[in-house]
Amino acid sequence: MTALAAPKDDAFDSPFVKSLVSLIRAEDSFGAWERRSDARLLEDFIVTRAEKREMPMMADPDPDTVDRVEKFYKAVGLTIEKRCGLMASPMMKMSHEGFGRVVLLVGRLVAFSKSLRDVHRFGFEDFETLAAEGMKAVEQAVAVIERFPDVARA
Amino acid sequence: MTALAAPKDDAFDSPFVKSLVSLIRAEDSFGAWERRSDARLLEDFIVTRAEKREMPMMADPDPDTVDRVEKFYKAVGLTIEKRCGLMASPMMKMSHEGFGRVVLLVGRLVAFSKSLRDVHRFGFEDFETLAAEGMKAVEQAVAVIERFPDVARA
Numbered sequence: 001m002t003a004l005a006a007p008k009d010d011a012f013d014s015p016f017v018k019s020l021v022s023l024i025r026a027e028d029s030f031g032a033w034e035r036r037s038d039a040r041l042l043e044d045f046i047v048t049r050a051e052k053r054e055m056p057m058m059a060d061p062d063p064d065t066v067d068r069v070e071k072f073y074k075a076v077g078l079t080i081e082k083r084c085g086l087m088a089s090p091m092m093k094m095s096h097e098g099f100g101r102v103v104l105l106v107g108r109l110v111a112f113s114k115s116l117r118d119v120h121r122f123g124f125e126d127f128e129t130l131a132a133e134g135m136k137a138v139e140q141a142v143a144v145i146e147r148f149p150d151v152a153r154a
Numbered sequence: 155m156t157a158l159a160a161p162k163d164d165a166f167d168s169p170f171v172k173s174l175v176s177l178i179r180a181e182d183s184f185g186a187w188e189r190r191s192d193a194r195l196l197e198d199f200i201v202t203r204a205e206k207r208e209m210p211m212m213a214d215p216d217p218d219t220v221d222r223v224e225k226f227y228k229a230v231g232l233t234i235e236k237r238c239g240l241m242a243s244p245m246m247k248m249s250h251e252g253f254g255r256v257v258l259l260v261g262r263l264v265a266f267s268k269s270l271r272d273v274h275r276f277g278f279e280d281f282e283t284l285a286a287e288g289m290k291a292v293e294q295a296v297a298v299i300e301r302f303p304d305v306a307r308a
Contacts, residue, residue, distance in 0.1 A: 055197075091247050093245050103244070103245065108263060108298065109263070109264065110261075110264060113259075148302075148305055
């Protein structure tokens with residue numbers, strides 16, 4: 001990863017980014033990352049346009065990348081849960097060559113559904129974009145939950 | 155596989171079993187199984203209680219078994235689609251050691267959801283049980299679709 005511009009505070013104040021950081025820190029059973037900044041923990045989520053251009057798109061995306069996609073949507077789910085008290089479970093299906101689908105299920109409701117493409121290049125231009133995209137998914141899901149509240153509770 | 159009792163016709167007349175057979179035959183691009191009976195094509199789905207007892211339950215289930223679980227729920231989805239004209243997409247998540255979850259999504263609706271356990275031992279006592287279990291999942295999903303038709307069409 002290239003050197004990153006100093007992040008503005010507001011990206012790290014986003015409820016989505018806080019959820020994402022907490023998921024990553026929860027995996028740190030031995031405290032090895034305790035002194036690492038949040039920015040450092042999230043740096044692999046930042047992939048600039050120039051870096052994307054250089055990435056090969058052959059075969060299946062590497063497991064670390066797929067793992068980051070899963071973490072992103074787990075953090076979306078966690079933020080939804082904090083917002084409306086209902087558990088949101090992510091499910092992901094990678095079909096081939098970086099194509100797939102991710103959904104967030106809340107009760108009997110598909111609160112969020114997205115086709116994935118180019119998973120090889122998963123990443124965001126900067127922390128602000130990461131925060132904004134995460135919160136966008138949260139807002140979309142919450143709107144669907146508000147539209148079908150009885151299904152989300154079923 | 156042990157020798158199987160001659161199947162009764164009614165199992166093979168089940169809409170679910172017909173869907174399952176059609177999915178398997180669709181993979182036979184070169185016609186190698188053209189002369190195989192439906193019973194022969196489905197024989198790996200039959201695992202008797204005695205056979206199950208002998209199966210080790212260590213580590214992750216083998217890919218062929220996971221593939222059969224996926225085919226089973228794809229066939230449930232296909233049968234739902236034939237029944238009510240709405241596409242039902244299966245999504246499966248295997249977590250570890252044969253545990254997981256499978257869902258069937260119809261529009262914005264989780265029409266079917268089941269926790270998976272002991273996937274290592276996935277299989278049915280006989281063709282009648284295979285047909286009955288498949289149709290049971292179809293009926294459950296159709297009942298949920300009838301309860302939330304607007305969500306299934308959303």
